[in-house]
Amino acid sequence: MFLINCPFCGEREQSEFKAGGEAHIVRPKQPTELSDDEWAEYLFMRKNIKGVQFERWNHVHGCRKWFNMVRDTSNDQIKAVYKMGEKPPIK
Amino acid sequence: MSINLRFKTSKFIDETYRVSFKFNNKTYFGFKGDTLASALLANGIHLVGRSFKYHRPRGIMTSGSEEPNAIIQLHDNSSRTEPNVRATEVEIYEGLVASSQNCWPSVNFDVGGINNLLSPILPAGFYYKTFMWPASFWEKYEYFIRKSAGLGKSPKVTDPDLYEHNYIHCDVLVIGAGISGIMAAKIAAKNGFKTLLVDEKSYLGGSSIYDNSEFSKINNQLTSSWLEKEINEISKLENLEIKVRTSVAAFHGYNFLLARENLTDHLPINQRENKVRQRLLKIRAKKVITATGSIERPLIFDNNDRPGILLSSAIKKYIDLYGVACGENNVLFTNNDTAYETAMSLIQRGIKINAIIDNREQVDSKISYEVEKNNIKIYKGYSVVDTYGYRRINKISIMKLSKDGQTVIGDKTKLNCDCLGVSGGWTPAVHLFTQSGGKLRFREEDQVFIPDVYPSDQISIGSCNGDFSLEEIVKNTLFSLKKFFNIDNSEYKTIEIISGLNQSKRNIWLLPSDKSIGKTKSFVDYQNDATSKDIKLALREGFRSIEHVKRYTTTGMGTDQGKLGNMHALGIISETAGTKMGEHGTTTFRPPYTPLTFGTIVGRNVGEFFDIFRRTPIHDWHVANNAEFENVGQWKRAWYYPKDNENMHQAVQRESKAARDSAGILDASTLGKIDIQGTDASEFLNRVYTNAWSKLAVGKCRYGLMLNEDGMVYDDGVTTRLGENHYIMTTTTGGAANVLGKLEDYLQTEWPELDVYLSSVTDHYATISVCGPNSKKIVSKVIPDLDFSDENFPHMSFKNAKIGNIKCRIMRISFTGEQSYEINIQANFGKSVWEKCMEAGKDFNITPYGTETMHLLRAEKGFIIVGQDTDATLTPIDLQMDWIVSKKKYDFIGKRSLYRSDTIREDRKQLVGLLTENPEEVLEEGAQIVSDVKKSPIEMLGHVTSSYYSPNLKKSIALGVVKSGKNMLGQKLIIPMENKNINVTVADPVFLDKEGKRLNAKL
């Protein structure tokens, strides 16, 4: 079970959190302008990387804030956490 | 048994404290300090069970948690019965009752033993190959297989014991209190770390605590004496907590571990009352030191499973720790020096050793010379090729090994014995390390897997790290700990080790036989009866991956997870396949390390504490008025209120009729309520609902449908504008938490610029819904000050009011199609206001109704229930709810998806009404809908989502989803059931009062 460093609360057990999929996918500002394929790209296509992945997490049983996490999915090492809207601290 | 097998020399056994226990209905005696295994051995009993597949007689093989054979049932037929308990781990107590498993009618005569004779036709994969085909016969085979197999019996009555869960946070966790674990705990605690030391045994010190050999000394003291002083010292340390009888079950990532602390299993039953039996410790440690030791390997030869064959180290432990001789005429069979330590322990007590069979040509250590000096014959370069004796070994035959160890040569010699100790070297117990995600490395010299890459702040020390000699253990433990703690000095200034053992080993995974492999039974996994022959067969049939071989042969799949034989299985695979050991990797060791009871896993979360129940503020009234309850999420909702001897159908028919004829009352407190405030609240609602919100006047209510971004219906409910920048949204009961989460997600991540604040207020209010043609009269009596005229208070509007001093919000909204008022009051006034309504409604036959009637009433009106009539594959268009989708709004969640190529298909499943040909026939919810039953395969057009008998319409009504259903009005379809086809006609889903007259009806 991970120990997650919530950017707002500090280290907490994984059971307090909810994973929310890939990070940095911005909802299109003008969805109606998009073709089916472009909309499908936003809606369905996710990378699901084995290795370093940028993810959204929610401290659902804590401060309820969403934040981003950089996690190596091959060994579950959390490389960084950062607030929504911030630039990833790692490439 | 006239011979005395007990040597009164052990300080771990209290001979003044005699303990009686029962094994297979016979009473025996042992002493306090005995395990069930040591007590049985002291009584001359080796045969304790039958093997799983061939029902071969099996005896005690080991002295610890790795035991594959001596698996017994404790307290059979009592509430405390427990199957699959290792006799080697059970500490005996007065009144203990144990029995053999997997044998019928008795362990000495077992009907299943016939399988042993049939074994040539019971090879690996036999069950898969034979019984899985034809598939339809499986049910018949299964019955017989289950009857003749099985490991133990599960308890049939409630567990009387208490269990609990504890969280522990520490700086350092040391797993295993052998010599290296004790040293680690001392260094950690003395360097200021808050330390927890755990060991699965009841005593500290591991195998070194009974090591009284002159051949392994520390600072010129016996290892046991030196260690005793160390234990004495650490037991006084302040920041060290020690837990014995505590077995680490799982080592997860981020140094999170689960351990079971056993508190009462060693006590007589009558001393266990009101005590916690076992505790599941949830440990989060900053640093973990694994010192779990190693497990002696057996040797794989023909008939290596007879009772009386034990690990050599187990024989040593039984004599040194428990003072019990496993046999009177012993033979030891080894490929390394550790068996000579066992020999010395036996020699010291004058127990006969007939011979030592050693695979090695060269045996030249101090300890082996000492053994030879005692006139014990050592057969060097020999191997055991067979054993004899049915219920107990009585003879072995040995032959010389060829130079390459691949064959046996020369004459066969037979030797008598009643006990054979085997030693194939040692396997580091890396189970927990690999569970944590650690990567292993194969060490060629002595053919062991050892820890290589650590995934967290942890370290393995001692023999679980591949250090086997006392010298290496002590030296490397100190070296690694200094590095691990980043300290210059350990607590140990000088440590002088004397060791008389040599580390040479002649490793042969599968020992050769003079017979062909097909004629041998060399067991690799004792518990699952997997032999070397089975593994070779699997390879011949093309299996290569160790994970596949494991499943095909069931090697390592028993409750012991193959702690003894997994390495041999790997060895035989690589030898047979001609690959290098280590290339195949190892099988995955999964938690728990040793089995856990269900009680420990669930702890206090049993009965009413299994899950949280949410009760409305009016719950007690429902209970007092005979309500039956339905679980909706965690809520307990009143389902229906049976009167006299009504069944559910009768109660629901009465309630439904009353609600339409006069008045009904429903506790709607469970509906999710979200308070929405902020200057952008209207804009926010515009974006999350499909319809428009900006123009909703203050004091008005509107129904809204919420979609997912994929266009599918997610939730629905009525939202009321309380003020210019203030709304209260209602959600479905089950969807409340998810809707709040979804709204927060969009606000925080997509639209952080919006000035909107959300608050869940579900629990803050009680909601009472009064409906029916007389509802207005009733609420007017409850709130006489409020003008309830249709002009002042029309449908879909809201008023603030007071009931006495209690503020309330009243919404005139309807889920039943009747004139209906929802009173929202502060939760703690819920019950009193409900009672006021009941009082006021007395003259109008006000009838409390539950969720079942609510479902029926809304189905008459064709109102959907999200989650019942929808399943995340339906758009509002599919639901024939086009009217609620705004064409004017530029964007809302899910809008773009409503005209994807897939969502605009005409042949999507669409919501329709269904009427049965026979109006008395009520369809089954979930039933398939087809048009042609003769077609093969029958094309499924959809399914029934809601179905009821309507007392108001006096006929059966149903909702369903049907492909292209929108255009099928009036068309005949078929609901095929098990023994009949039901004819239905597609209808408008609104069955009652399509014009909505009843909403404003005046009686």
Ligand SMILES: [Zn+2]
């Ligand atoms: Zn937080």
